[in-house]
Amino acid sequence: MTVTLSPRALMSLLANGPKAMDVLETALTMGLLDALEPGPARLDALAARFEVRTLRLYKFLDCLESLGFVTRGQQGDGLAGTTYRAVPGLRDAVAAVVGPGALERDRDRYPWRLLHGRLAESLRGEVSMSDDDFAWPPKTDAQTADFERSMAVGLGPVTETIRRHADRLWSDRRRLLEVGGGDGTLAAHVLDSTPTLRADVYNLPAVAPLVAATRVERGHPDRLGFVGGDFLTEPLPPGYDALSFVRVLHDWPDEVARRLVEQAYAALEPGGLLLICEEFRTPDRLAMQFFWSYFLIGVDSCVSRLREVEYYTGLLKEVGFERVAVLPGGWELVTAYKPGTAG
Numbered sequence: 001m002t003v004t005l006s007p008r009a010l011m012s013l014l015a016n017g018p019k020a021m022d023v024l025e026t027a028l029t030m031g032l033l034d035a036l037e038p039g040p041a042r043l044d045a046l047a048a049r050f051e052v053r054t055l056r057l058y059k060f061l062d063c064l065e066s067l068g069f070v071t072r073g074q075q076g077d078g079l080a081g082t083t084y085r086a087v088p089g090l091r092d093a094v095a096a097v098v099g100p101g102a103l104e105r106d107r108d109r110y111p112w113r114l115l116h117g118r119l120a121e122s123l124r125g126e127v128s129m130s131d132d133d134f135a136w137p138p139k140t141d142a143q144t145a146d147f148e149r150s151m152a153v154g155l156g157p158v159t160e161t162i163r164r165h166a167d168r169l170w171s172d173r174r175r176l177l178e179v180g181g182g183d184g185t186l187a188a189h190v191l192d193s194t195p196t197l198r199a200d201v202y203n204l205p206a207v208a209p210l211v212a213a214t215r216v217e218r219g220h221p222d223r224l225g226f227v228g229g230d231f232l233t234e235p236l237p238p239g240y241d242a243l244s245f246v247r248v249l250h251d252w253p254d255e256v257a258r259r260l261v262e263q264a265y266a267a268l269e270p271g272g273l274l275l276i277c278e279e280f281r282t283p284d285r286l287a288m289q290f291f292w293s294y295f296l297i298g299v300d301s302c303v304s305r306l307r308e309v310e311y312y313t314g315l316l317k318e319v320g321f322e323r324v325a326v327l328p329g330g331w332e333l334v335t336a337y338k339p340g341t342a343g
Ligand SMILES: C[S@@+](CC[C@H](N)C(=O)[O-])C[C@H]1O[C@@H](n2cnc3c(N)ncnc32)[C@H](O)[C@@H]1O
Pocket: 137, 148, 151, 152, 155, 179, 180, 181, 182, 183, 202, 203, 204, 207, 229, 230, 231, 232, 245, 246, 247, 248, 251
């Protein structure tokens, strides 16, 4: 059962956000979430197993229930017979948010506090992130390395979807151009599972040393290449039968996104495959994007907009691509082919 809270109720949770996170972190580290997920677990049995006081645990579980993370039932009379079950996937979700290497922890390193309490000034354009705080695209080598590292942390849903459809995607492909391909982490993942493929990362020249490091770390000395360039000022290089934009197009306004898709069409060989993967807009993903929506209010050079998947499927058809499809996964993958026969 999905319960949608009223705005007023949701605000009570938000106002107590740090306490809610404390509850979740505690439930994770105690191992309570492992016990609750298979459920139903009786309150008295849980209290005995975790050596805690029954009434205190009841209140703790009320906190989890108020968040919509556990459901409650009853076996027998009284408080002790109350049973609980966690919503499926709760343990992994909590680990992803508060566990080691968590995305939200990584995001917290960014200087969002510069905007905090000054949003009205920021909206008016009086307060912004300076290039020293956060430049988009990154300007210094340190900013570049920092940004690409934190991008690589969030690649999980993309690699999962691409791995799931690897046979269909790569079986007849020889050369992939990973446009805006970060430090090459995703390209390396693709190469891991497809020994017949070569991949070049296309990125700003400053990223070259990061891709070189990935090439060594991931053991692809001959198959992972780098092409330095700026897709805003020069065409994409030709000679590829596959080309990908992963979390690239959402950074740019419509006219630039369209131009990049047109450039991809021009660069691809006949029969060439274009892949687009990013967080296509849904209520869930917009919520998970909250940090960037907030932080980037102060960064005019980055558009950062989640678009519906239909925006891209429509654009691809308009530009001339055919066999446009949306492959399912943690994040969906849009695929399309340039007309013609692969050589
Ligand atoms: C949001 S990151 C995504 C990185 C990677 N694809 C991922 O999903 O982890 C956008 C990427 O586009 C690259 N980029 C930004 N502006 C660019 C430009 N003008 N030309 C080429 N690459 C650019 C950045 O360096 C960065 O690697």
